[in-house]
Amino acid sequence: MSEITAKPVYNRVALIGLGLIASSMFWAIKRAGLAGEVTGYARSAETRDTARRIGLCDRVCDTASAAVEGADLVVLCVPVGAMGGVAAEIAPALMPGATVSDVGSVKRHVIEDVAPHIPEGVHFVPSHPLAGTEHSGPESGFAELFDNRWCLLVPVDGSAPEAVARLRALWEGMGAHVDEMDADHHDLVLAVTSHTPHLIAYTMVGVADDLRRVTDSEVIKYSAAGFRDFTRIAASDPTMWRDVFLTNKDATLEILGRFTEELFALQRAIRTGDGQHLHDYFTRTRSIRRGIIEAGQDTAAPDFGRGAKK
Amino acid sequence: MSEITAKPVYNRVALIGLGLIASSMFWAIKRAGLAGEVTGYARSAETRDTARRIGLCDRVCDTASAAVEGADLVVLCVPVGAMGGVAAEIAPALMPGATVSDVGSVKRHVIEDVAPHIPEGVHFVPSHPLAGTEHSGPESGFAELFDNRWCLLVPVDGSAPEAVARLRALWEGMGAHVDEMDADHHDLVLAVTSHTPHLIAYTMVGVADDLRRVTDSEVIKYSAAGFRDFTRIAASDPTMWRDVFLTNKDATLEILGRFTEELFALQRAIRTGDGQHLHDYFTRTRSIRRGIIEAGQDTAAPDFGRGAKK
Numbered sequence: 001m002s003e004i005t006a007k008p009v010y011n012r013v014a015l016i017g018l019g020l021i022a023s024s025m026f027w028a029i030k031r032a033g034l035a036g037e038v039t040g041y042a043r044s045a046e047t048r049d050t051a052r053r054i055g056l057c058d059r060v061c062d063t064a065s066a067a068v069e070g071a072d073l074v075v076l077c078v079p080v081g082a083m084g085g086v087a088a089e090i091a092p093a094l095m096p097g098a099t100v101s102d103v104g105s106v107k108r109h110v111i112e113d114v115a116p117h118i119p120e121g122v123h124f125v126p127s128h129p130l131a132g133t134e135h136s137g138p139e140s141g142f143a144e145l146f147d148n149r150w151c152l153l154v155p156v157d158g159s160a161p162e163a164v165a166r167l168r169a170l171w172e173g174m175g176a177h178v179d180e181m182d183a184d185h186h187d188l189v190l191a192v193t194s195h196t197p198h199l200i201a202y203t204m205v206g207v208a209d210d211l212r213r214v215t216d217s218e219v220i221k222y223s224a225a226g227f228r229d230f231t232r233i234a235a236s237d238p239t240m241w242r243d244v245f246l247t248n249k250d251a252t253l254e255i256l257g258r259f260t261e262e263l264f265a266l267q268r269a270i271r272t273g274d275g276q277h278l279h280d281y282f283t284r285t286r287s288i289r290r291g292i293i294e295a296g297q298d299t300a301a302p303d304f305g306r307g308a309k310k
Numbered sequence: 311m312s313e314i315t316a317k318p319v320y321n322r323v324a325l326i327g328l329g330l331i332a333s334s335m336f337w338a339i340k341r342a343g344l345a346g347e348v349t350g351y352a353r354s355a356e357t358r359d360t361a362r363r364i365g366l367c368d369r370v371c372d373t374a375s376a377a378v379e380g381a382d383l384v385v386l387c388v389p390v391g392a393m394g395g396v397a398a399e400i401a402p403a404l405m406p407g408a409t410v411s412d413v414g415s416v417k418r419h420v421i422e423d424v425a426p427h428i429p430e431g432v433h434f435v436p437s438h439p440l441a442g443t444e445h446s447g448p449e450s451g452f453a454e455l456f457d458n459r460w461c462l463l464v465p466v467d468g469s470a471p472e473a474v475a476r477l478r479a480l481w482e483g484m485g486a487h488v489d490e491m492d493a494d495h496h497d498l499v500l501a502v503t504s505h506t507p508h509l510i511a512y513t514m515v516g517v518a519d520d521l522r523r524v525t526d527s528e529v530i531k532y533s534a535a536g537f538r539d540f541t542r543i544a545a546s547d548p549t550m551w552r553d554v555f556l557t558n559k560d561a562t563l564e565i566l567g568r569f570t571e572e573l574f575a576l577q578r579a580i581r582t583g584d585g586q587h588l589h590d591y592f593t594r595t596r597s598i599r600r601g602i603i604e605a606g607q608d609t610a611a612p613d614f615g616r617g618a619k620k
Contacts, residue, residue, distance in 0.1 A: 081585075130534050134599060149534050179531075189528050192518050197536040199580075200510055203573045205595040207565065208502050210572075218499050220601040221489075222440050222460055226507040228602060229539040235599030238592035245580045245588055255517065256577055260570070262520075263513045267566055270509075270555045278555055282548035285515040289444060289545030291530040292538060 009170045011036045014071035016064050016086055017078035018042040018051050019237070020132060021103045023141025025075065026056055028174035031143040041067035042138070043078075050138045065093035073170070076102035076114070081243035084113030091117045099123040099163045105190060105240070107154045107183040109247035115156060123163035126154040128186065129176060130194070134235035147175035154183050191251035195244055196259060199252065201233035202241075319480045321346045324381035326374050326396055328352040328361050329547070330442060331413045332387035333451025336366055338484035341453040345480075351377035352448070353388075360448045375403035383480070386412035386424070391553035394423030401427045409433040409473045415500060415550070417464045417493040419557035425466060433473035436464040438496065439486060440504075444545035457485035464493050501561035505554055506569060509562065511543035512551075 013035040015022040022040065029035050040057030041064045042048050051060045061067040068074045068090045076083050083102055094100065100118055104110040107126050118124045131149040133140065151171040155164050168178045181189070208219045208227065223231060245252055269277040323345040325332040332350065339345050350367030351374045352358050361370045371377040378384045378400045386393050393412055404410065410428055414420040417436050428434045441459040443450065461481040465474050478488045491499070518529045518537065533541060555562055579587040 130532050150532055152532075189532060192521060193529055193532045193537040195536075196517075197514055197540055199576060200514060200573070201536070202592055202595050203569060203576055204507055204510060205598050206591055207506075207568045207572050209594060209598055210568070211502060211565075217601075219503055220598065222462075222499060222503045223602050226505075226511070226543055227503040229543060230507055231595075231599045231602050233536050233539060234592070234595040236592075236596075238589050238596065241592050242585050242588040246583055246585055249580055249583075252580060253577065255521075256573075258517045258520070259513060260573070262517050263510070263566075263570070266509060266513055267563065270559055270562060273556055273559075275552050275556055278552040279548050281516055282512055282544070282546075282551050284519060285512050285541075285544040286546075286548065288515050288519055288530065289541045291527075292533050292541050 008036050009034045009166060009173060010071075010073040012071040012073075013038045013170075014068045014074045015040045015057065016067060016074065016076050016090065017082075018047050018056060018060075018138045019077060020136050020140040020145075021129065022075070022077035023051075023056055023138050024131075024143065024145035025077070025103075025141075025174065027141055027143035028146055029170075032173045032175075034170055034173045035073075039067040039071065047138050054139060056138050056141070064090050068093050068095075068098075070095055072098050073167070074098060074100045076100070076104070079237075079240045079243045080104040080106050080110055080247050081239075083110050084117070087114040087117040091119055094119055094122050096121040097123075099125055099167060101125050101127050101167055103127060103129055105194065105244050106248040107186045111154070111156055111183055123160050124156055125159050125164050125167050126156065126183070127167065127171070128152045128154065128190075129171070131176075132236070134232050136237040136240070144175070146171070149176055151176040151178050152186055153178060153180045154186050155180060156183075187248050188251045188254075191248060191255045195248055195252050196255040198233055198236065198241060199245065199256065200259070201230040204230050205234040318346050319344045319476060319483060320381075320383040322381040322383075323348045323480075324378045324384045325350045325367065326377060326384065326386050326400065327388035327392075328357050328366060328370075328448045329387060330446050330450045330455075331439065332385070333361075333366050333448050334441075334453065334455035335385065335387070335413075335451075335484065337451055337453035338456055339480075342483045342485075344483045345383075349377045349381065357448050364449060366448050366451070374400050378403050378405075378408075380405055382408050383477070384408060384410045386410070386414070389547075389550045389553045390414040390416050390420055390557050391549075393420050394427070397424040397427040401429055404429055404432050406431040407433075409435055409477060411435050411437050411477055413437060413439055415504065415554050416558040417496045421464070421466055421493055433470050434466055435469050435474050435477050436466065436493070437477065437481070438462045438464065438500075439481070441486075442546070444542050446547040446550070454485070456481070459486055461486040461488050462496055463488060463490045464496050465490060466493075497558050498561045498564075501558060501565045505558055505562050506565040508543055508546065508551060509555065509566065510569070511540040514540050515544040 018040050026038055037058045039059045039061055041061050048060050051057055076086055078086055102110055129146055129151040131145050171178050328350050336348055339348055347368045349369045349371055350361055351371050358370050361367055386396055388396055412420055439456055439461040441455050481488050
């Protein structure tokens with residue numbers, strides 16, 4: 001995926017917020033030698049202590065302003081709802097010519113919250129790496145998280161092409177493929193591929209938890225039959241996902257409406273015993289899976305690499 | 311998981327239907343030396359040819375009756391809707407003292423369809439291994455499919471304890487953990503852990519496919535963000551799943567009703583901006599995931615064994 005680059009892409013990268021994405025970025029940047037120095041800041045003293053203990057970031061700072069000082073790239077890695085506040089806090093400390101980016105799962109809302117705080121002479125290039133696990137916190141990161149995954153850059157009016165190109169080089173150096181799209185389209189695509197699936201998974205896991213007639217231990221013991229994948233999705237960071245749904249409200253509600261409509265049609269087919277409708281629907285969805293495997297975004301190995309998991 | 315047993319559990323096992331489960335059973339039986347001979351039958355001549363070519367079963371027969379002749383265990387591995395017809399077909403050829411089992415995902419309906427055909431002096435012990443992949447057909451099986459997975463035995467009135475114990479020994483020899491429960495409870499538990507999650511995954515993938523504003527290639531390219539897990543579930547065999555929903559109608563519709571109720575409550579929280587409701591819900595579902603990892607039904611490895619998948 002990656003190679004050691006002779007010359008760092010940035011002199012100093014500041015990571016604000018030290019969760020799964022930021023910690024993976026640090027290890028991926030180090031793996032490929034993409035920055036001269038990486039500074040880090042987290043609001044919680046406990047997180048900063050953990051980061052210092054495990055060697056996460058070359059230098060962990062006690063304020064966001066100290067972390068961004070002299071940085072030519074600042075990446076906001078906090079929940080979407082906290083982006084605006086952090087941007088206001090660091091604005092006075094930003095170096096002229098620096099680039100500010102973020103890794104939020106929603107782009108229109110982040111741009112509206114962050115852009116007004118960006119000083120003249122500083123570039124703003126929002127981004128969103130489509131990678132994650134259900135784990136969170138400074139110890140959850142690993143250098144391979146972005147390998148062969150997509151990172152979407154969402155340039156705003158006035159994003160300088162050279163600032164976009166440099167950020168692209170960083171993400172490619174961390175192993176990702178990079179695409180550009182506009183904020184509204186991003187938010188709709190993500191409502192389909194990520195936000196609505198997460199809400200549905202959270203719902204299904206909640207239903208299972210509620211059912212008194214099916215004990216918890218049974219649901220857990222027998223989870224291998226499909227439910228297990230939902231629990232992994234539904235174990236993602238609650239604060240991050242609360243913010244996603246509150247800030248990508250319109251697109252999520254639109255896709256949810258479509259989902260409910262289709263679900264009711266299938267439910268009706270079950271009730272009326274319309275096997276042909278069910279069979280046709282299930283045959284159609286199967287072909288999408290083939291496309292994903294051909295696109296290299298998952299494995300077709302019959303055992304899912306299960307042997308290696310044990 | 312398994313060990314070579316000195317003495318086979320059965321002299322001859324007949325597998326009727328040669329898809330994912332039957333082919334995995336064959337390889338698992340061979341791995342541990344659990345049967346003297348394994349015969350096989352599939353309705354399609356093409357499947358029988360494939361089985362002969364890849365060495366699936368010691369002997370592939372051209373009729374179901376020929377396959378079950380002299381077998382002390384017959385396992386029906388056909389879609390749930392086809393079980394009754396197959397049982398009627400093989401009944402005259404069953405050996406006295408033999409055990410008939412099945413691997414269907416629904417138990418009440420299979421029992422009602424199959425039990426009337428079981429001759430006097432033949433045991434009937436329904437079973438359901440909770441294991442699978444999205445692949446189907448004779449070439450999709452592998453010996454490790456059942457390792458560390460649960461197999462549920464659902465004895466009916468008159469299932470002899472020694473026949474149940476012998477079938478349990480076979481499944482344990484194939485690497486599975488074995489539990490027993492009654493048919494109605496099985497069908498409700500599976501509606502929660504498998505059937506409803508599958509229907510929801512099928513629905514979500516269908517919605518993504520329908521959306522003209524989000525092109526297919528985008529949905530596929532950016533699938534890593536949650537949707538990918540749904541596509542895997544929604545790629546399962548259409549005939550098998552049509553039959554599951556038609557034959558476990560009541561429990562599936564009940565759980566679907568609960569699901570829709572919860573989904574509407576979360577949808578309302580998004581619409582009204584009730585972040586506390588969302589955060590509380592997402593925090594609760596996260597704990598279920600921990601239970602599954604503690605129960606040994608999935609891995610907590612931060613990279614999901616991704617390194618091994620590439």
